[in-house]
Amino acid sequence: MSTAEETAGGETSAWGEVTPDAARRLLIAAVEAFAERGYHATTTRDIAGRAGMSPAALYIHYKTKEELLHRISRIGHEKALEILRTAARREGSPAERLADAVSSFVRWHAGGRTTARVVQYELDSLGPDARDEILALRRQCDAEVRGIIEDGVAAGDFDVLDVKGTTLAVMSLCIDVARWFNVDGPWTPEEVGALDADLVLRMVGAK
Amino acid sequence: MSTAEETAGGETSAWGEVTPDAARRLLIAAVEAFAERGYHATTTRDIAGRAGMSPAALYIHYKTKEELLHRISRIGHEKALEILRTAARREGSPAERLADAVSSFVRWHAGGRTTARVVQYELDSLGPDARDEILALRRQCDAEVRGIIEDGVAAGDFDVLDVKGTTLAVMSLCIDVARWFNVDGPWTPEEVGALDADLVLRMVGAK
DNA sequence: GCCCCGGGTGAGCGAGCGCTTAGTACGCTG
């Protein structure tokens, strides 16, 4: 139950759009199980059990186990894109917008590590069609960040050698947080967000 | 066969210490399979098939499928540690040593992406004892990088707010290469290594 | 009051899993 309670605070609210209630409970159970053990090591019995239902109940709301992963992945990527888009399109200098994008994106990866892990690392478990759909969302995420960096370069605020490569490095810094961040560790999501935002501003040579 | 040939050039040579020949072939087959599909999605039949042997042959050389992952993970981490240690202990300024560490570590993740993926992302598939052993090696890797950064700070060459956090960010940049690097993509391992080394020097505020 | 229908269950199917066992081919020793 500790995991359910742990995620119940900050993460569960993100799945409010999923209805009916039983389908949402199954989805949340799947996120937790996939994050803990990985997609292939998770059984449908485990997911149903965490949701307090029989194994067969899963198939009333989802056609296959993969559909669960697909739904989670799409909703998660849409949320990630929304975070980056909001930061990219706000008022402010390129440096402010980049720092905002990085710190909020990192906070999402650290605070919602359960979801972020599934979203970032279980892509290869999807079939080709679903993967292609998710990859398109991922490219849009990259494009938002690249856009900010290009703005900074155009304005003369940033000093960047390789915009595309630097964009990828910025994304690496944010995404890899989901791999190492530990809720019981020495940092809060806010602290890591602030630290990484500072490091990214250094990377782009912000004036 | 294309995968076998692809890795045969740069990666297979790293497994020279594994004997006898059949055990090495099985290990290389396992690395490829684990990297492509993940540990849990890989079957022992698949590993044996790639090595041109029957399923039962695997159990002459390895007690379990997990032992294969354990062996791969240990050898890989030892190689990673050796790379970082060599860079950390060479002659030169902290900036030169840090750039060397990052570029060679990144080259290893990009060029040997097959191996690096297994080493960096399949840790949780190991049992508790094996995982603890590997985590100790991982902490040693972090310590080597942190040592260089501390040297730079002590010498007044670097300007760093949070040494521990910056170390983690540097590791993130390197490790995440294994997630996104594509052999058919626009960059060579050397180019990514040089780019990331430059970005890391900016992160630590190298003079 | 009865029917119906959507959400749920218990039991279990076929398939594929990790791993074992009985038997075989082969090279080395005397």
Add this chain to the structure above:
DNA sequence: CAGCGTACTAAGCGCTCGCTCACCCGGGGC
């Protein structure tokens, strides 16, 4: 060339997987 150990295979065991099916239960319309 007999004897033996090592490396390997064909067959298959017991189990668990994703998923299905026959049945059940409770609330709304007539």
